[in-house]
Amino acid sequence: MDQAEAILNGAPLEISQGPEIEPIHAQIELAKQARDAGPINDLAVLVEKKPDDHDARFKLAQSLHGAGQIEEAVDQLLELFKRDREWNDGAAKSQLFIIFEALEPNNTIVLNGRRKLSSLIFA
16 A cells, blocks of 8 residues: 555656546545554444444444445445534545545445435435
8 A cells, every 4th residue: 555655656746646546546545544443343333332423433434445345334424424414524524525536436336325425415
């Protein structure tokens, strides 16, 4: 991961900041977050016991994403947004956008996630 980031940072500006490279930057950011989030099982138990522990739910989403459980991560972030859309300066919404950016625009997870997020925003 660090090597990939170093390669991107060493590339010419017109390449490293091109629109086709943005998903790679997002994937690197998500991978970094996941390694610091914590074990999925511990976080899931904590969220189950304390559903309003937004920090634990956010870390659970990061950890789930890092384990390849992207749809589950999106679901956790949508639940967090539903519970408190302003928590941590809108961190759930921002994290959703990073995940969406890391995936193909026509990915089912992106399409469903955007639709659910929109319905929460305009509900």
